[in-house]
Amino acid sequence: MNETARADDAGPYASGAAPAVGTVLAAVTVAAMAVPVRRGVDDPIVWTGAAFALAAVLAFLGSRHGRIDRQLAGSIAAASSFAVVLLSGYALNQGVSVPVTLPAIGWSISLLFTAFLTAGVATGIGVADYFGIGGRGLKARGLQVTLLLVVGLSGLIAAQVATILLALPVFAVVEPPLSQLQAVVLSQFGMAFGTAAVAVGYLAVRQFDRSYIDLKLPTKRDAAWTIGGVLVLFGVLFSISLLFQSTGVESADHSTAQQAQENPEIMLVLVPAAILIIGPFEELLYRNVIQKSLYESFSRVGAVVVASVIFAFVHVLAYGTAGPGQIIASLTVIFGLSIVLGTIYERTENLLVPALVHGVYNAILFANLYFTYA
Structure with a gap:
């Protein structure tokens, strides 16, 4: 990350923004991958994806609370989230969708597609955490x-x-x-x-x-x-x-x-x-x-x-x-x-x-x- 890209990230406040956002995204990903498991979807790809999503949550939490080195935590979170992107995308390609209907508006969405999207963004947040990108950044x-x-x-x-x-x-x-x-x-x-x-x-x-x-x-x-x-x-x-x-x-x-x-x-x-x-x-x-x-x-x-x-x-x-x-x-x-x-x-x-x-x-x-x- 060059100096221009880091110029807007100075200051102690910013340090916890990336892991905080990443924790929320990874938690949503865990839920989207875990619900199919609870519904009886017996697919090792989904199980493995849920495990990687949980690893991302723990990495982000460890970074946020100073229990894990920030760069190590960012690497784990990014790699784990990217693994969920690959696994959820593969599951969707193989016909595993797990749709759920939103009660308020009656729309049907795929839980695995939700996991694919949130894990994709979480991958970027993990990279940002690795480089110390803060809230303003x-x-x-x-x-x-x-x-x-x-x-x-x-x-x-x-x-x-x-x-x-x-x-x-x-x-x-x-x-x-x-x-x-x-x-x-x-x-x-x-x-x-x-x-x-x-x-x-x-x-x-x-x-x-x-x-x-x-x-x-x-x-x-x-x-x-x-x-x-x-x-x-x-x-x-x-x-x-x-x-x-x-x-x-x-x-x-x-x-x-x-x-x-x-x-x-x-x-x-x-x-x-x-x-x-x-x-x-x-x-x-x-x-x-x-x-x-x-x-x-x-x-x-x-x-x-x-x-x-x-x-x-x-x-x-x-x-x-x-x-x-x-x-x-x-x-x-x-x-x-x-x-x-x-x-x-x-x-x-x-x-x-x-x-x-x-x-x-x-x-x-x-x-x-x-x-x-x-």
Whole structure:
């Protein structure tokens, strides 16, 4: 954690904030994992998850009351909470949900999904406790992450709005409804305009000029990062796919794959769009704007991780027709790939490199879909 990231955490008051918040979150996680056990869910994954959640509670309590070294307690709490994230996500993927109805409003929620969410946040709080992040630091980081999540989601919404606005003049010369191919072309232009508008709008509000955008002429080093990045992305995809296959994890199909089955010719549009639109504009927003903004409050590693969580989260709608367990698996893949792209951007500080890596990676996937279904 760099000095900038620690500057707002001075003072004795702040020291107990992280373990206090972590204790509450971990306790909720324990309850969410223990209730299924009490209901007779005989699944070792759930039992193990409950045990890890309890370990996180004890670690946070030990840190809060000075019984355990703060860094040791933070490490245990973060590791235990992350284990619950993995176990609850796996259980959801295998069809173990354990729904419960909220009496006041009549909504049904999954206890294991609740545990997945609270354990995820508790993992971050454990890391914060390890680094001695206090109350003001937690608040500042929480607000920034929330703001940048809204920015990321705004990019998604703006793309849809821009597509609709672009469609209006198109309808003056093309009789609706548009063909699927025409709609895809329009959506790509909408994605470019909408995402760019959000990125430029954010920079304007923050009073950053064009120098904030890290566009530079590529060097030989950048070329090496580009080639290596594409290879690493496919290596990560292969490794995660192999892990899923060996553990019986099922992922969801991306909406693009579903479109390819219906009309493979769409991929002929998306291959160049991946390099010219998808890669550049997504990297502009999620790396050059969101990840770079996170450098203000997080370490470089922390910023890459948090930006990747945001990047994965905004892809939820692309897998909206699947169950929560399958969506979590697919977002795990997105998160892993985003870590690679974020690291490439952090190392090169040249937007062109992750944009090209992202675009080439997507283009190869789209080309493969075309040859699969054509």
